[in-house]
Amino acid sequence: MMALTRWKYGDREIIVSHKADALTVSLTEQNLVSYDHAGRYLGSYDRGTNIRRGLDNIFQRRWRDGGKTGPTLRQRSLRDDEARVHLEDLRAQVGRLLEDRTAAAAHPATKEVLQRAVDYSYDRLASSARDFSQLYGHIPILPPDQYRALVVQATDGCTYNKCTFCTLYRDKTFHVRTPGEFREHIRLVLDFMGEGLSYRTSLFLGDANAIAITTARLFELVNILHETPALQKALKHGGIHAFMDIYTGTRKTVDDYRKLKELGLRRVSLGVESGDEALLTFVQKPGSRQNVYDVVHSLKAAGVAVVIIFMVGLGGHDFREKHLNESASLAQLLPLSKGDIIYLSAFSPNPQAPYLPLAAEIGLRAMTVDEINTEMQEWKKVLGDTIHGTGAKVVPYSFQRFIY
Ligand code: SF4
Incomplete structure (x- = not known):
């Protein structure tokens, strides 16, 4: 499927791109968040900073900062507490979005993936990572x-x-x-x-x-x-x-x-x-x-x-x-x-x-x-x-x- 939904939410426009492989939602003008169809967080982009999550629940943060020879790509893994705050903040934002009456504009399949994302708490992702490690x-x-x-x-x-x-x-x-x-x-x-x-x-x-x-x-x-x-x-x-x-x-x-x-x-x-x-x-x-x-x-x-x-x-x-x-x-x-x-x-x-x-x-x-x-x-x-x-x-x- 491929559905692009836009709707007015407060003073901004929400854009959700629901493709055959994943779903991406713009929660603010500068912020893009992606989930797989199971609702697992894949990563996000916010004002020059990229965060990617692996199935082992490692959250990698990447950004560029100026060096003498031009911008250098930096990277570090988030600590557990940082990853938890980051994920729970996004979950709360998506949860509020779904509860708003304007969310009626979204396709039911799109809302379902967003609901799955809300259901994936940090603890549940951590438990999924343990299953991943047992499996692989x-x-x-x-x-x-x-x-x-x-x-x-x-x-x-x-x-x-x-x-x-x-x-x-x-x-x-x-x-x-x-x-x-x-x-x-x-x-x-x-x-x-x-x-x-x-x-x-x-x-x-x-x-x-x-x-x-x-x-x-x-x-x-x-x-x-x-x-x-x-x-x-x-x-x-x-x-x-x-x-x-x-x-x-x-x-x-x-x-x-x-x-x-x-x-x-x-x-x-x-x-x-x-x-x-x-x-x-x-x-x-x-x-x-x-x-x-x-x-x-x-x-x-x-x-x-x-x-x-x-x-x-x-x-x-x-x-x-x-x-x-x-x-x-x-x-x-x-x-x-x-x-x-x-x-x-x-x-x-x-x-x-x-x-x-x-x-x-x-x-x-x-x-x-x-x-x-x-x-x-x-x-x-x-x-x-x-x-x-x-x-x-x-x-x-x-x-x-x-x-x-
Ligand atoms: S052949 Fe095996 S030990 Fe050598 S580099 Fe590849 S994975 Fe490592």
Whole structure:
């Protein structure tokens, strides 16, 4: 559905945009608030400040403030008490709006979503976040183009789990779901999402390396997605996406990828990190440029789009030049085209990961945040020039801004 409703409320005009995926209401002239169809708060925008809520009940606040080199994007998570005040204030405003006689101008379906939003107290959202955590554990990352995907965990964790900079799945033992477990997982996911499912525009086959499972099991699990009526819209609209680490797991042929494409596989995200093999060895990521070349050629020959993720700043000053040059020369060898994306992820060392002590052992000179920002601009230019004319895009992103 798509309904745009305007009505006079006191001395201002309320505008509600009720679309097929979500509902947005302007409570004041400067304020926009969005809810999914279940009435869960998605986020709001108010005079230059953006607040987004994740299903884990993290409220992220983002704003820009002036710096010497221009406005800088800032971000912090709200404390529980701040998030509660923020949410309850919006709830009260929407509640008053619904009670006003002028609300009669709104479509009944629109009023129903607004009523659901009022029913979602902060405590109820916190309880929903506990259900989310029981269902998924933790979803630590998705590629930026998939933040609105419905995650369906064909696997738990990462097949490899030993890259020295990465702690994303350290607390999980890798496990491939059986068809029975996967069906039950999907049933619970749909139950959890409820009407909010319409906000999810594609399917992301989690966790870190779902494409690496044996070909027969992968087909079995993907076919379960097709058997599930509630998933048909996302399958048709955004298709299936997944991470793949390229170096581990079962190799697939072009024919396998072609069949997966027929079953809806749209784009595969490859955590390449660097085209510099010495740097990959240092961070204990197995594999080679040849592996990347082979996998990307196979996927593209099957008509599946790719995301290549490079980690800018990895290896600090010591690897800087080779990291950039060899990543660019690798990108040049890949048959990239429209629909493919190169993501440049700003490296931010996790103190819990083995990377920092290992870097200290060899006296590696790390880059500061400002240096990585400058480096990011250089990568954007060099990689942009390298793939110019292919139709693929180069997009810098910050892993810290992930919210699900
Ligand atoms: S970077 Fe990827 S392959 Fe390496 S441990 Fe992390 S999730 Fe696994």
